[in-house]
Amino acid sequence: MKRAVLFLLLPLLLLSxxxxxxxxxxxxxxxxxxxxxxxxxVDRSGELITVxxxxxxxxxxxxxxxxxxxxxxxxxxxxxxxxKKYIFFGHTRQLLLGxxxxxEELTECLAFVERDAALRLDTRLYVVQGGTAEDAMVLPAxxxxxxxxxxxxLEKDVTLLSESHVxxxxxxxxxxxxxxxxxxxxxAAVRTENVLSAEEGEAVILLSTGYALVTPEGLCRFLxxxxxxxxxxxTGEVGGDVIEAPDGEGHWFAAxxxxxxxxxxxxxxxxxxxxxxIELKLSCxxxxxxxxxxxxxxxxxxxxxxxxxxxxxARITAVLDxxxxxxLDFCDLGTRVRRASSLRFDAMETPWEELFPGxxxxxxxxxxxxxxxxxxxxxxxxxxxx
Amino acid sequence: MERDGMxxxxxxxxxxxxxxxxxxxxxxxxxxxIAGFSGWLxxxxxxxxxxxxxxxVKRLVTVEGETLGLGEALERRLGRGPGxxxxxxxxxWIVFYGGVMLRAGGERLLSxxxxxxxxxxxxxxxxxxxxxxxxxxxxxxxxCALVLMLFFTVVLALSCAVALPSLRWDYVxxxxxxxxxxxxxxxxPVMDVLSPWALLSFLRGRVSRDExxxxxxxxxxLFLAGLTVLLLLATIGDLGPALALRQQYPFxxxxxxxxxxxxxxxxxxMVVGIWVITDYxxxxxxxxxxxxxxxxxxxxxxRQVWVPPCAGGMLLAxxxxxRNAFSFAAFSERIVPGVNLALVFVLLPVLSLIPPGKxxxxxxx
Numbered sequence: 001m002k003r004a005v006l007f008l009l010l011p012l013l014l015l016s017x018x019x020x021x022x023x024x025x026x027x028x029x030x031x032x033x034x035x036x037x038x039x040x041x042v043d044r045s046g047e048l049i050t051v052x053x054x055x056x057x058x059x060x061x062x063x064x065x066x067x068x069x070x071x072x073x074x075x076x077x078x079x080x081x082x083x084k085k086y087i088f089f090g091h092t093r094q095l096l097l098g099x100x101x102x103x104e105e106l107t108e109c110l111a112f113v114e115r116d117a118a119l120r121l122d123t124r125l126y127v128v129q130g131g132t133a134e135d136a137m138v139l140p141a142x143x144x145x146x147x148x149x150x151x152x153x154l155e156k157d158v159t160l161l162s163e164s165h166v167x168x169x170x171x172x173x174x175x176x177x178x179x180x181x182x183x184x185x186x187x188a189a190v191r192t193e194n195v196l197s198a199e200e201g202e203a204v205i206l207l208s209t210g211y212a213l214v215t216p217e218g219l220c221r222f223l224x225x226x227x228x229x230x231x232x233x234x235t236g237e238v239g240g241d242v243i244e245a246p247d248g249e250g251h252w253f254a255a256x257x258x259x260x261x262x263x264x265x266x267x268x269x270x271x272x273x274x275x276x277x278i279e280l281k282l283s284c285x286x287x288x289x290x291x292x293x294x295x296x297x298x299x300x301x302x303x304x305x306x307x308x309x310x311x312x313x314a315r316i317t318a319v320l321d322x323x324x325x326x327x328l329d330f331c332d333l334g335t336r337v338r339r340a341s342s343l344r345f346d347a348m349e350t351p352w353e354e355l356f357p358g359x360x361x362x363x364x365x366x367x368x369x370x371x372x373x374x375x376x377x378x379x380x381x382x383x384x385x386x
Numbered sequence: 387m388e389r390d391g392m393x394x395x396x397x398x399x400x401x402x403x404x405x406x407x408x409x410x411x412x413x414x415x416x417x418x419x420i421a422g423f424s425g426w427l428x429x430x431x432x433x434x435x436x437x438x439x440x441x442x443v444k445r446l447v448t449v450e451g452e453t454l455g456l457g458e459a460l461e462r463r464l465g466r467g468p469g470x471x472x473x474x475x476x477x478x479w480i481v482f483y484g485g486v487m488l489r490a491g492g493e494r495l496l497s498x499x500x501x502x503x504x505x506x507x508x509x510x511x512x513x514x515x516x517x518x519x520x521x522x523x524x525x526x527x528x529x530c531a532l533v534l535m536l537f538f539t540v541v542l543a544l545s546c547a548v549a550l551p552s553l554r555w556d557y558v559x560x561x562x563x564x565x566x567x568x569x570x571x572x573x574x575p576v577m578d579v580l581s582p583w584a585l586l587s588f589l590r591g592r593v594s595r596d597e598x599x600x601x602x603x604x605x606x607x608l609f610l611a612g613l614t615v616l617l618l619l620a621t622i623g624d625l626g627p628a629l630a631l632r633q634q635y636p637f638x639x640x641x642x643x644x645x646x647x648x649x650x651x652x653x654x655x656m657v658v659g660i661w662v663i664t665d666y667x668x669x670x671x672x673x674x675x676x677x678x679x680x681x682x683x684x685x686x687x688x689r690q691v692w693v694p695p696c697a698g699g700m701l702l703a704x705x706x707x708x709r710n711a712f713s714f715a716a717f718s719e720r721i722v723p724g725v726n727l728a729l730v731f732v733l734l735p736v737l738s739l740i741p742p743g744k745x746x747x748x749x750x751x
Contacts, residue, residue, distance in 0.1 A: 174626030
């Protein structure tokens, strides 16, 4: 029996990974032979797709560009342009779609990510507004950092500035299948003179341009930064956005958003949703205002709060109007309304998608200006000290 | 007879490990298709049926206060001829089901981590190790099962825990109770996946007696249902219901996406790789059960001699069952569940209702 068992265990030797591995696994490779791709770009030009891969392993930056009719073929084609190395897509962190590719190739790209053995669904997805993925990957790469690093810092920046929210391929695929639309972070490669340390006086940087609204048919339209911030207010992704508003005394003040909480109050009549009331509560801290402003006066605080509320009210009204006009619930209000009273929502005869475009939606914004981190003394206090 | 070769606790642990394989492979898609995103509640809906199945199997294999293997119990209840006929049919099904599970295990490895490898290697390799499992002593298999049960519970719990930060609760909560009927119907795929443990009852006569066996079995089913809920919550909550439904192996896709605080990623190959052990145990247990059934049919002294023929049958079935992965997926999601459910909801209740001894007396007269 022992001999039989040993005989049966012999095939395990084949699993050791030694040799060229062709017998069992076909493609085992040493880690030194791998070129891990961190960012993948896809562009479309006519019938052809162009794939751009960026790798920055061990300080060696590599940008490869290959055309093809399909993504799979174009990616495989890259193998021809590396020396004795294997291009490994298993650690790809970001996928950039040029505007043309996003219009025509979005669902195909997502389906490819779903099906591919190496790529992962938690890959961050971006759309390049008014340009190609190549623009966004080639031009800023000359600045020293890899595109992957730039996109990672952009991801943190857009959250901080409430300009958009970076979504993964899984989230976009799920939203497209579930509610027929999704928001993808949009960016642009911009030549700017704002980076003063740039050698030639001008640098190319990646800037967020808000959201790209996509549907299963492809890119629908872009939402500018104002609308994108409105979306973030409704979804609660406010980061640390700074709001500028007039203080009513001829000056401007600035407040930093510290929180946004949207409450959804659906109204049902005879089992059908007839009205939706959205109450948005914002928390802010004062960042900048003239010293002459007396903050101990409640009416002053009230004036500032009203100014912020008016500004943000306009933003979310614009977002809601656009969403209803397009008939696309890109803020995922349906989920939030359902959460408010799931039994009633699930029992509705008319599906949410049909109700949403004609639904009566009212919204209100209230602001709580809580504190300022320093320099909180009022003008009265200053006079007393003198 | 290998009586006292395996304790009842070890027997339940082996069943648990064996079921990890179909649970992770089939269940997420199965419940999503019927119950939607609230399908994670379906294992709870299946729980009463699972507990009832425990009672039915216990009643079936207990004859005059004695616990027998399913083959002997069937002969005592139905008479020698019909009992042997039913045993033969069930054995055929076990061998075929084993073939399907073997093919499923091989296909899963190819689809998830070894796209360039060949079924021609994986099927004999997986089966070879299962044959080793089945040829060994029951006591050894039992001890292995206890360790593996603990190990896989920890792996599953850790995978779900790592998924927790990226979980989107709005994908799963609150459940859609307006589809309560669908959630209840979702119990069918759960039963399809969990119920085949009854096929392992041919071994029951070789498991040491346990006065508390029904309670232990109930606790085991409760535990498995709980783990299943956890797995479904993590999978649906991470991918989303629509996306998970589109995947062939949603649980493993979820594992592929796992990332531990940007420190560790791509440990999917490791999880998928070690998950093949559950295939070994499932196939090993099916080989043990089918060889025990054939031993009782033939009256031979040694069970082990029947292991190679059963393994050969499984290998043949695995190769011939479908032309490619697409037709195999359709086959394993339609035909196999139908037979499994018929076994649980039709054959098992009928057999357990037949009083023991009467048919045998008639046959003897």
